[in-house]
Amino acid sequence: MNSLIEFLxxxxxxxxxxxxxxxxxxxxxxxxxxxxxLRKRALVGDxxxxxxxxxxxxxxxxxxxxGSLGWTDxxxxxxxxxxxxxxxxxxxxxxxxxxxxxxxxxxxxxxxxLVLSVFFGIGILLLTLIQHGSxxxxxxLNSILFGRIAALTAGDVLLFGxxxxxxxxxxxxxxxxxxxxxFDEEFAAVTGLPVRRLxxxxxxxxxxxxxxxxxxxxxxxxxxxxxxxxxxxxxxTERLPVxxxxxxLFGALAGxxxxxxxxxxxxxxxxxWIVIVLTGFAILSVLFAPRRGALARQLRQRRNAGRIRxxxxxxxxxxxxxxxxxxxxxRSSDDILARRPMDGTVLRRGLEQLRRHGYVxxxxxxxxxxxxxxxxxxxxxxxxxLWEVYLTQYVGIAPDHVHDDxxxxxxxxxxxxxxxxxxxxxxxxxxxxxxxxxQKHG
Amino acid sequence: xxxxxxxxxxxxxxxxxxxxxxxxLWDVDLTIPEGAIVGVIGPNGAGKTTLIKAVMGLVPAxxxxxxxxxxxxxxxxxxxxxxxxxxxxxxxxPASARDVVLMGRYGKLGLFxxxxxxxxxxxxxxxxxxxxxxxxxxxxxQLSGGQQQRVFLARALAxxxxxxxxxxxxxxxxxxxxAAIVEILRGMRARGRTILAVHHDLQSALDYFDWVVLLNMxxxxxxxxxxxxxxxxxxxxxxxxxxxxxxxxxxxxKEEFPTRET
Ligand SMILES: Nc1ncnc2c1ncn2[C@@H]1O[C@H](COP(=O)(O)OP(=O)(O)OP(=O)(O)O)[C@@H](O)[C@H]1O
Ligand SMILES: [Mg+2]
Numbered sequence: 001m002n003s004l005i006e007f008l009x010x011x012x013x014x015x016x017x018x019x020x021x022x023x024x025x026x027x028x029x030x031x032x033x034x035x036x037x038l039r040k041r042a043l044v045g046d047x048x049x050x051x052x053x054x055x056x057x058x059x060x061x062x063x064x065x066x067g068s069l070g071w072t073d074x075x076x077x078x079x080x081x082x083x084x085x086x087x088x089x090x091x092x093x094x095x096x097x098x099x100x101x102x103x104x105x106x107x108x109x110x111x112x113x114l115v116l117s118v119f120f121g122i123g124i125l126l127l128t129l130i131q132h133g134s135x136x137x138x139x140x141l142n143s144i145l146f147g148r149i150a151a152l153t154a155g156d157v158l159l160f161g162x163x164x165x166x167x168x169x170x171x172x173x174x175x176x177x178x179x180x181x182x183f184d185e186e187f188a189a190v191t192g193l194p195v196r197r198l199x200x201x202x203x204x205x206x207x208x209x210x211x212x213x214x215x216x217x218x219x220x221x222x223x224x225x226x227x228x229x230x231x232x233x234x235x236x237t238e239r240l241p242v243x244x245x246x247x248x249l250f251g252a253l254a255g256x257x258x259x260x261x262x263x264x265x266x267x268x269x270x271x272x273w274i275v276i277v278l279t280g281f282a283i284l285s286v287l288f289a290p291r292r293g294a295l296a297r298q299l300r301q302r303r304n305a306g307r308i309r310x311x312x313x314x315x316x317x318x319x320x321x322x323x324x325x326x327x328x329x330x331r332s333s334d335d336i337l338a339r340r341p342m343d344g345t346v347l348r349r350g351l352e353q354l355r356r357h358g359y360v361x362x363x364x365x366x367x368x369x370x371x372x373x374x375x376x377x378x379x380x381x382x383x384x385x386l387w388e389v390y391l392t393q394y395v396g397i398a399p400d401h402v403h404d405d406x407x408x409x410x411x412x413x414x415x416x417x418x419x420x421x422x423x424x425x426x427x428x429x430x431x432x433x434x435x436x437x438x439q440k441h442g
Numbered sequence: 443x444x445x446x447x448x449x450x451x452x453x454x455x456x457x458x459x460x461x462x463x464x465x466x467l468w469d470v471d472l473t474i475p476e477g478a479i480v481g482v483i484g485p486n487g488a489g490k491t492t493l494i495k496a497v498m499g500l501v502p503a504x505x506x507x508x509x510x511x512x513x514x515x516x517x518x519x520x521x522x523x524x525x526x527x528x529x530x531x532x533x534x535x536p537a538s539a540r541d542v543v544l545m546g547r548y549g550k551l552g553l554f555x556x557x558x559x560x561x562x563x564x565x566x567x568x569x570x571x572x573x574x575x576x577x578x579x580x581x582x583x584q585l586s587g588g589q590q591q592r593v594f595l596a597r598a599l600a601x602x603x604x605x606x607x608x609x610x611x612x613x614x615x616x617x618x619x620x621a622a623i624v625e626i627l628r629g630m631r632a633r634g635r636t637i638l639a640v641h642h643d644l645q646s647a648l649d650y651f652d653w654v655v656l657l658n659m660x661x662x663x664x665x666x667x668x669x670x671x672x673x674x675x676x677x678x679x680x681x682x683x684x685x686x687x688x689x690x691x692x693x694x695x696k697e698e699f700p701t702r703e704t
Contacts (some may be wrong), residue, residue, distance in 0.1 A: 036533065059450065090523030180545050184531045191496045192519040238581040240536045334635055 003264045016152050019259040021157030022149060025212045026274075028164025029222075030229035030247040031171050032209040035202060038182040041108060042092070042223065047116040048210045049222035051093030052086040053123025056144055057130060059085025064135045072305035077217075079156045086211040093205060103323050119435075123219070147271030149262035160212045167205050167212070168248075173390035178202060179240060203298030216258045218271035225254060228278040233287035250281045254387075307348050308411050309342075309379045314359060316340035317369050318438075320378025327374045330366035338371075378438040384410040386421050392426065392432045396417025399432035416433050443675065445471060445665035449512070451476040451605060452497065457506035459489070465504065465655075466492055466660035472664040474653060476511075477634050479627055481641045481651035481667070485680050488658045491527070494607050497526060497638070501643075510605055514699040520549065525594045527610055533583045539593045543568055546600030561600075562660045564687050568596040571693040573622055588619035595623060599630075604628065608639040624650055644676070 010016045036045050047345050049150050062074040064084075074081065100111040106409060127145075130138050143151045152160075165380045171178065177198050179190045188193045210222050233246035254274045261273035316339040322326030351367050354360045359373035369377060384406045389401040415420070431437055459467040467489040473481050484486045495501045495649070497508050499515045510518045516611035547561040547567070556567075562620065569575045572592040577585060585593065591611060612620050627650075629639055641647055644704055648665070654670045656662035656679040663670045663679075 040532075147614060176548055176551075176556065177553065179537075179541075181550055182547070183535050183537065183542070184526065185598075186495075186498075186500055186530065187524055187545065188524060188548075190519070190522060190524040190607075191546075192554075193548065234536065238536050238538070240541075243536050 003439035004260065006262050007263050015259070017425065018149060018152075018157050018262065019159035019256055020217055021154070021159075021260040022194075022255035023252040024161030024255070025164040025216060025224060026158075026229075026258075027210045027248045028161075028167045028251075029213040029225045030251025031168045031244055032202075032205045033226035033251075033296045034230040034244050034247050035171070035178045035182055037227050037234070038207050039202075041206075042227045043112045044097070045206060045210060045226040046092045046223035047093060047112045047119075047216065048207050049219055049226075050116045050123070051090040051119040052211060052214055053054065053144070053219050053224075054119055054126055055089025055123075056082050056086075057126035057141075058089070059124055060130060060135075060141060061126065061142035064137065076135065077141065079152075079159055079387045082215075086214070088208060089119065090115035090207045094207070097340075103382070120219070126366055143218075144214060145218050146221060146269035147214070147216050147258070147274070148268075149216050149258050149270045150266035152215055153416055156215070158275070160215065163208060164212050165211055170201070171205060173277035174198065176202065191366055201218075203209060216255065216270055217274050218269060221275045224275045224278055225251065228275075228282050229254070230284040232278075233284040235292045243266075250278065254278045254279075254396075278393070279406075281357075299329040306353075309346065310357075310359075311376070312315065312340060312342070313347065313350050313354060314373055314377035315380045315384070317360070317367070318374065318381055319376070321369065321377075323383075328368055330361075330363040330368040332366045336367070343378070354371055380410050382399075382440070383413050385419060385435060386425065386428070388415070388431050388433070389425050389428050391423060402432065443663045443665050443670060444661065445669070447473045447475040449476065450474055451478075451511060452638065453509045453512075454462065454493075454497070455507050455509070457493075457496060457508065459598060460504045461492075466659065467496070468660040469505070470657075470661045472574045472655060472661055474539045474636065474638065474664070476636050476656075477631060478652040479631055479650060480648050480653040480655060482640055482657060483641055483644070483647055483679070484657035484662075488620075488679075490657055491609055493657060494638065494640060498522065498607060505596050510571050513576060516618065518605075523598040523601040525598045525605045525606065525608040526609055528587065528590050528614060530609075531611050533585075533590060535582065537582055538579050538597075539582055539585060539589075540565055541572065542582055543578075543596045545601050546597040550600065564600055564602075566594075568599040569593075570628060571599060572596045588615040591623070593617065595626065599626075603639070604635055606635060606637045606639075608637065608644060611638050613642065620646075647671070648684040652700045 001427075007015060010019065033045065036042060044074065049087045059081045059144050060076045061074065062076075063074060063078070063081045066072045067076060071108045092360055097108065097111045097115050100106050100114070101108040106114070127142060130141060140148070142152045149157065177188070177193055180191075180193065181195060181198055181202070185195060187200075200437070206226070214222050229247035229250035230243065232250055233243045236246055237243050237344060254277050257277040258270040258274045261268065263272045288296075290296050313336065316336050317331060318327065320331055320335060321329070333344065333351075336347060337344065350362060351362075354373065355362055359370055359376060361370055387406040387409045388399070388402040391405060392399050397405075429437055452472075453475040454470050454472050457467065457470045458465055470493065471560065473494060479490060484490050492501060496503055497510075497515075499508075499694075508515060510522060515522075540562075544557050544567040545559060547557055547611050550602065551561065566575065569578050574589055574596070576594050577589060579680075582590065582593065591614070595611065598608075622652070622672060630637060630654075639667060641650070648671055648693055651667045654667045655664045656675055658679050663675045
């Protein structure tokens with residue numbers, strides 16, 4: 001806990017730099033990831049991340065070798081060496097995926113899986129070679145597997161952060177083009193956008209975003225920082241700009257988590273922390289997002305179920321009223337249950353709620369409709385019978401088969417549809433079972 | 443029957459299209475007059491979609507060429523507009539109906555430039571023209587099929603093109619929407635636009651189209667609608683697949699033969 005407070009004061013300039021850099025690369029990956037996600041290319045992001053490994057290792061070996069010959073004195077772990085190596089090998093992997101799925105009968109997802117595992121395998125092999133080799137710098141290279149921000153200098157992190165900023169900038173500059181390409185690539189081509197070149201640009205941005213994020217998250221988990229923020233953000237909005245903003249926020253928080261983790265436990269990998277936080281966002285989104293979230297759906301369903309129950313009770317009371325030609329007479333629970341079988345406690349709870357809403361009155365142990373309750377009961381009955389007329393007359397369903405359909409439809413018909421239905425049926429008075437259809441204001 | 447016209451809006455010259463070396467369209471050669479509503483008609487798998495995609499350069503021509511207003515495609519892109527099949531995109535995309543219509547302006551805007559106020563006005567006007575101005579802010583997955591079709595049409599209108607290419611604009615829409623779309627197409631024709639639409643229903647074709655292209659792996663006929671709609675030509679179009687043509691096509695694919703000796 002102390003370390004968290006210490007971290008959050010940002011007193012240490014090193015902490016400040018690393019936090020800023022980590023947030024920037026989280027944002028970069030998330031913003032570029034939005035389009036990777038919308039173009040349904042999540043797997044490609046994963047392939048790129050895994051394909052980075054052999055490139056990084058080869059770059060290390062090469063620079064180390066050149067250093068041992070005295071040709072250069074840059075460290076084989078210099079971020080630029082790493083970026084170039086990673087870039088080359090992930091490009092080769094992408095071309096290979098395209099080539100395989102274009103030239104052979106192998107489908108793209110299989111090609112991705114194939115390339116991903118082969119590149120990763122080679123990468124691990126090279127990594128093992130390096131570990132057993134004699135390079136003085138080999139310590140810490142394997143942190144690329146699971147990410148370790150602490151293995152970077154503050155300067156390195158800021159460099160990655162700067163690259164990420166450029167990525168965000170380019171992505172936003174090409175926002176409209178990427179949006180159209182993600183939605184309808186053929187239209188983009190017909191409209192005259194340079195689709196091939198834009199695709200190339202987006203792929204390059206994706207590769208760079210992955211490379212930049214990899215030191216923080218690690219090869220194995222980088223796809224998460226690319227795809228999870230947009231996937232979570234999608235739950236909250238139907239607008240692309242808002243989605244990008246939210247994804248950026250999630251990415252920034254994930255980056256910050258990584259920075260904190262590396263501060264609190266410099267020897268431990270940071271990737272798992274970042275992924276856990278991102279997964280947390282995703283779970284929260286899936287559960288709690290308005291409209292799309294599971295909870296909102298549940299609530300909607302419950303509200304609907306409650307409404308259906310209420311309307312069924314009102315309808316039963318209205319039917320009893322029709323039967324005796326006295327709509328306001330008090331009825332016992334048993335009377336209602338005889339008219340419409342349901343669970344006794346459910347009925348009591350429903351009546352109590354209806355009373356609070358002003359649709360029924362309580363008279364001793366019995367219940368009576370209020371004027372509003374009668375209106376609503378009449379409306380449901382009306383809709384039920386109108387729908388039955390519609391089904392028999394227009395859909396050609398036998399009168400003895402229409403009841404069950406009408407039982408559900410009566411609850412969801414909107415006033416506009418009701419109006420349309422009436423006009424279409426020319427204001428009928430009688431339903432297929434020869435019962436009177438209650439009129440709107442009667 | 444293949445009626446040739448002078449100064450055609452579209453000229454397709456000896457076009458052959460293959461997928462993975464299997465030709466699906468053989469030697470199509472036709473011209474289409476300007477200011478007409480043209481129907482491309484043929485059975486499933488006849489190559490209608492392939493033909494219009496080739497016209498737009500979305501599938502490469504194996505041999506032959508396409509000219510629009512007497513020029514190669516790349517010189518006239520601005521004048522061409524496209525209404526794809528509704529199922530060709532995922533409608534669960536974070537965008538409103540207005541956002542999609544606005545996409546029709548991107549070509550004119552060019553790279554990097556943001557849509558301006560004028561473009562938004564144009565988008566609203568096009569939404570109005572197809573009768574869904576009240577749905578501009580609606581998320582596109584929450585539109586009915588007919589409304590989605592109208593959004594695509596509005597997007598094409600927003601392009602302000604001269605030559606409109608549409609893939610089955612009437613599929614999956616109700617009679618009211620179909621009538622509304624036909625009305626819009628006629629209005630476009632009245633302003634000199636040319637429309638090339640893939641169509642499935644023979645009943646309405648005579649009513650909708652001035653010019654008809656009958657297609658079944660090769661061109662069966664191209665000419666004024668009333669002349670082309672003969673029992674004989676329809677029989678030729680719909681009278682089953684040309685099994686020999688398919689067999690040779692498959693053979694070309696299997697043997698990795700070129701379609702043309704060049
Ligand atoms: N991308 C593709 N790759 C390989 N073959 C294809 C491809 N697209 C179409 N085909 C084949 O080309 C032929 C013509 O297809 P096309 O989609 O142009 O027909 P269509 O006339 O539009 O049919 P429909 O009425 O069903 O839309 C078919 O045999 C189809 O299987
Ligand atoms: Mg088709």
